[in-house]
Amino acid sequence: MDRVFFLMFATILPIISAGIPLSCHRDRTVVQDGVHDYGPLMDKIPVIRVLLINDKREAQVAITGCYQITGSLTNVIDQGQGLRKCTLSISDGGINIGNKHYNYSELRIVTQQDGGIELNNVRYRGEIRIVQQLNNKFSVIEEIDLESFIAGVLGSEMPQTWNDDALCAQAVTARTYAMYKKKVNRDNVYHLDMLELAYRGVANETSRIIKIVQDTKGIVMVYNWNIFPAYFHSTCGGHTEDVHHVFEKDSIPPLSGVECNYCNNSKHSHWSKDISKSAIEKKLQEANVSISSIRAVRTVNPGAGNHGSRVEITSANGTKEMNANDFRLLIGPNNLLSTSFQAKSNGKSITFSGRGWGHGVGLCQYGAQAMAQKGFQWTAILRHYYPKIELVRVY
Ligand SMILES: [Zn+2]
Numbered sequence: 001m002d003r004v005f006f007l008m009f010a011t012i013l014p015i016i017s018a019g020i021p022l023s024c025h026r027d028r029t030v031v032q033d034g035v036h037d038y039g040p041l042m043d044k045i046p047v048i049r050v051l052l053i054n055d056k057r058e059a060q061v062a063i064t065g066c067y068q069i070t071g072s073l074t075n076v077i078d079q080g081q082g083l084r085k086c087t088l089s090i091s092d093g094g095i096n097i098g099n100k101h102y103n104y105s106e107l108r109i110v111t112q113q114d115g116g117i118e119l120n121n122v123r124y125r126g127e128i129r130i131v132q133q134l135n136n137k138f139s140v141i142e143e144i145d146l147e148s149f150i151a152g153v154l155g156s157e158m159p160q161t162w163n164d165d166a167l168c169a170q171a172v173t174a175r176t177y178a179m180y181k182k183k184v185n186r187d188n189v190y191h192l193d194m195l196e197l198a199y200r201g202v203a204n205e206t207s208r209i210i211k212i213v214q215d216t217k218g219i220v221m222v223y224n225w226n227i228f229p230a231y232f233h234s235t236c237g238g239h240t241e242d243v244h245h246v247f248e249k250d251s252i253p254p255l256s257g258v259e260c261n262y263c264n265n266s267k268h269s270h271w272s273k274d275i276s277k278s279a280i281e282k283k284l285q286e287a288n289v290s291i292s293s294i295r296a297v298r299t300v301n302p303g304a305g306n307h308g309s310r311v312e313i314t315s316a317n318g319t320k321e322m323n324a325n326d327f328r329l330l331i332g333p334n335n336l337l338s339t340s341f342q343a344k345s346n347g348k349s350i351t352f353s354g355r356g357w358g359h360g361v362g363l364c365q366y367g368a369q370a371m372a373q374k375g376f377q378w379t380a381i382l383r384h385y386y387p388k389i390e391l392v393r394v395y
Helices: 003-011 146-157 164-184 207-215 243-247 277-286 324-331 365-373 378-385
Strands: 030-032 035-037 047-056 058-070 076-091 094-097 100-102 106-111 116-119 122-124 127-132 138-145 219-222 270-276 294-302 308-315 318-323 341-346 349-355 390-393
Touching: 047 058, 047 146, 047 164, 076 100, 076 138, 094 106, 106 116, 138 146, 146 164, 146 207, 164 207, 164 219, 164 365, 164 378, 243 324, 270 277, 277 294, 277 324, 277 349, 294 341, 294 349, 308 324, 318 324, 365 378
Parallel strands: 035 390
Antiparallel strands: 030 035, 047 138, 058 076, 058 106, 058 116, 076 094, 094 100, 106 127, 116 122, 127 138, 219 390, 270 349, 294 308, 308 318, 341 349
């Protein structure tokens, strides 16, 4: 076994899931188009557990095709052919689906190949688990093969009119991120929250998206033969940021920030937004930050891409500091587009003038599309935004 393969064997394989039978006799790596291919390291596509609904009392559910409902074990407790839209809720220690009551703390609904489950009007393909929580609330988790999940993400994360190489780069990025989350959350009820990757079930799947996912099937990025959280965002505004600066996580070369001369044409490259002081105060108070009568907001410790690491909020209660990205998410990521901003007090509102959209770490989507338009291949796009990575096909 050569050294590189030994390192892969030691570090990549445990990332995925335990207990996968592997042959000890493998050929040396084949590197094709910059991707290391040892032959499949995993014998099948991994399954990922995605949180669709959390901490809710009600949801609307509908099923097409044949379905089976099982309890916490594998015993089939109900089955049928299609289910009209009805309400999912909890009562008397059991789960209600329409007018049926199942005296179980957990249910699993499985449909046949051509069937599907609609939850709050979004259609999903995988199996779903309904898990009771406290106070008559429940969560819903989808168990889906990673490639189908990536198709769902890709269709929602990038315009389908974009170039193949931008879409391929996004597919590998999303797969790497999801595989990392599967590794770190392997013992948890779910691996990732659908909101982390703008997942919308099968809604935006098209034959083009499915082909892009298929063309990059099983390919992930690794650094030092370890999978890593491949963050991405819409528009960096000129330079991506170090992961430590934004998320206070250990910095590694692929997530330490690079110059981006490609996203100038993004509509989010420069922006200006007036947000009322009362709206900001309300959001902060809801998050238990005691603030009243805001006077000024400013970013502190800007990084290479000018995204603040922290923000300072001056109000009648004095000056408070908080993580800048947390502040952005609290105000609303569609309102305060990034933490690369200058803020000016304007009577009852604050005018934020900024650059870029998103947290600024990892792949810049608009930059990736501009690179693809200039003729860069998806492997080169990934190597630009994530320096020192290797690309590996694991299944
Ligand atoms: Zn950029």
